[in-house]
Amino acid sequence: MSSNHAAWIDCKNSSPLTISPAPYPPTPPPANFLIIKSQAAAINPVDWFIQSPGNPLFSYLRYPTILGSDVAGTVVSSSSPQFVPGDRVVAHAFGPDRRSNSPSEGAFQEHVLIREHLVAKIPDHVSFEQAAVLPLGFSTAATALFLKPEQGGLALPLPASPRQEPKNQVVIIWAGATSVGSNAIQMAKAAGYEVYTTASAKNWEYVRRLGATEVWDYRSESVTGDIIAKLKSENKVCAGAIAIGAGALPRCIDILGGSRTVEGQPKFVSQVSGSKDPGEFLGLGAFGMVKLVVSMIWDGLTTVIKSKVNGVRYKFVWGSDIGDERNKEVAQQVWNVYLAQAMAKGEFVPAPGPQVVEGRGLDKIQEGFEICKKGVSAAKVVVLI
Known part of the structure; x- marks a missing residue:
């Protein structure tokens, strides 16, 4: 043995x-x-x-x-x-x-x-x-992009190698330099979508190399309005958004609420992260933890109101849902077929x-x-x- x-x-x-x-x-x-x-x-x-x-x-x-x-x-x-x-x-x-x-x-x-x-x-x-x-970043990105909305996904067509034909539609990926963002940019591109993303200025060239069409500094006070303005000036249809990182969800809701989306389909945000960064929980005493939880509840309530006002739906993504037996066909296509082929050809990094x-x-x-x-x-x- x-x-x-x-x-x-x-x-x-x-x-x-x-x-x-x-x-x-x-x-x-x-x-x-x-x-x-x-x-x-x-x-x-x-x-x-x-x-x-x-x-x-x-x-x-x-x-x-x-x-x-x-x-x-x-x-x-x-x-x-x-x-x-x-x-x-x-x-x-x-x-x-x-x-x-x-x-x-x-x-x-x-x-x-x-x-x-x-x-x-x-x-x-x-x-x-x-x-x-x-692995987990790839699976989470695939779940957010390709599973159905009831599982937190945008239900986009699957990626292919070589890439799918361009659709003249945009996917918003907030925090493109993260693990999930880096994978989502490449897969959305391979599925035929343009990608608008955010990142700190030092990572702009990085996300562009991965396939992002446009990138903004997430710390800019005007970033939400700037993305909406770009979508309108280019006459682009927004196919959905992936919200990664603390504070990303309300920004993505605002963007979808102010943009033209796919006719006949819901305005939908795939939520990858909670409203707080995990590091905020470290070293907290009992009072600090209660205070943080209350803040999270408030964030949740204000986000619900914002989503109703903007007519936007959202759902949290459980990144390993793609491993569920009911999603086995999607998992096989993105893992066994697409990822292996795209890495071999240098199309996926x-x-x-x-x-x-x-x-x-x-x-x-x-x-x-x-x-x-x-x-x-x-x-x-x-x-x-």
């Missing part, structure tokens, strides 16, 4: 992670699953947020467990006809999702059990650490770039958490396993 080790979170809020043996995934894996030997894992804000204040959205987690969604490595065993041992792959590890809640599917371990519809082959010119930045933690090993994951808490820009923290 092969050995396995993992970075465990022993109980709610426990820190640091514990490096200890873990059960090796069932071999051979269940039908439509594969096992990969992890070479690199990336860290998402939700990972350290679960450990620090404890995320109420993840109250279902059974401890001890193994966190992590982003992993790249080599297939060592497969019950899927699409993948064979030796394949270099990147995958969305489904363990932290409610529909799995299984340590064997968490990314922060040496051998990970993976669902076949959440995997893409990596071309030789893409390294494991480059590919590892993709793993982005943002990796910020690799010095050294190698599962013990570096906690160090990666601490780096993420301090904040990174146009980069994603990656640990070599």
Whole structure:
């Protein structure tokens, strides 16, 4: 029997992670699953947020467990006809999702059990650490763009390689330099849409390279009006918006409310983030937490009013919904087919770039958490396993 080790979170809020043996995934894996030997894992804000204040959205987690969604490595065993041992792959590890809640599917371990519809082959010119930045950001962007509104998506046509024919329609992506934004820009472009996005001035060239048509500084007081004016002057139809980051949702509602949208379809915003940045929850006492929660409730009420006034609908995106069995066909198209083909042709670039933690090993994951808490820009923290 092969050995396995993992970075465990022993109980709610426990820190640091514990490096200890873990059960090796069932071999051979269940039908439509594969096992990969992890070479690199990336860290998402939700990972350290679960450990620090404890995320109420993840109250279902059974401890001890193994966190992590982003992993790249080599297939060592497969019950899927699409993948064979030796394949270099990147995958969305489904363990932290409610529909799995299984340590064997968490990314922060040496051998990970993976669902076949959440995997893409990596071309030789893409390294494991480059590919590892993709999974949760890619899945969240795909959920926001391509699933139906009842799941928080814009229900756009799927991306293709080569790209779909231009539709003369625009998708608004607020915060294009983020992980979700970087993936959403490229997929929206591949689906035939123009992308209007926001970013800090230092990242304008970055988002343009990814495919953004227009970019504005999100800190500008006139940004909302400027985007609306551009849409009107170019006579563009707005196909929807993806709101990423604190404060993005009301801005996107205003933009859709003031713009021409697709006739016969609802004005819709896919909400990726809450009204507050996760970092705002760190180090708060009981009074501070209550004050922040009250502020969030107020934000929610004012946003509901704003959406009604503007005739705009919105819904929060659960980024791993694309892994649900009911969405398997969409997942297969974007993961198994589009992503693999587009990366191989150089049409899709793993982005943002990796910020690799010095050294190698599962013990570096906690160090990666601490780096993420301090904040990174146009980069994603990656640990070599």
